[in-house]
Amino acid sequence: MDVTALLESASLLVPEEVATENDLSMRDVWDYLAHDEWQIALSLLEELGDGRPLPLAFWEQLAEAADRLCLERSSAWCHWRCSEIRNGVVRADLTLRPVAESRRRTPISGHGVLRPMWDIGNLSPAGEALVSIAGLWVEDLPALEPGGRATVRLVPLTPAHWAHVEAGQRITMHKDRTVAGTAVVLDVHLP
Structure with missing residues (x-):
């Protein structure tokens, strides 16, 4: 399938009445596709897809x-x-520890590269904290500096481990045994 066909096919999955904050709609997507403006059409479809759950x-x-x-x-x-969509998403307000209090000296990538460990309240049979892994995407920033704060999206590696997590819960991010950051859960959507 070529790029135009892929974008047209994706377009058919978006309800006609959906519009962006700037009132751009599927009609605009189709106009861009008709003029082979694939990058603009793709960008607009991404924006339309962020407004509501799509398949x-x-x-x-x-x-x-x-x-x-x-x-x-x-x-x-x-x-x-x-x-x-496959594993669910946990949105949280994350604050990284500052350089003086952390082993991290460089910013973390904001685009889903990092898969840190999280203490989300699970315990081992011996009663010790049991960490779970989740990929991390920083909303609206390419990277997050030590000491910085941002809304993040977490994709659990094992969604069942996160079933008890709920909005308002405080969770901690770990690079190793040390705490790298603290987050407050904003919302949870698991499969």
Whole structure:
């Protein structure tokens, strides 16, 4: 399937009445596709997809189109959204520890590369803290500096471990045994 066909196919999965904050709609997507403005159409479809839950096929087709257009950031985002649909997503307000209190000296990548350990309240049979792993995407920032704060999206590696997590809960991020950051859960959507 070529890029146009992928984007057209994804477009058919978006309800006609959906619009962005700027009142751009599916009609605009179709106009851009008619003029072979694939990158703009893809970007607009991503924005339309962020407004409401859309099926896995939508994000898979956008990911493939972004891959073919060599758009790294869009590709990473669309693949990330696929993993959110498969494994669920936990949104949280994360504050990293400052350099003086942490082993981390460099910013963390904001685009789903990091898969830190999280203390989410699970205990081992011996009663010790048992950490769970989740991929991390920083909303609206390419990276998060030590001491920085941002809304993040977490994709659990094992969603069942996160079943008890709820909005308002405080969880901690670990690089190793040391705490790298603290987050307050904003919302949870598990499969």
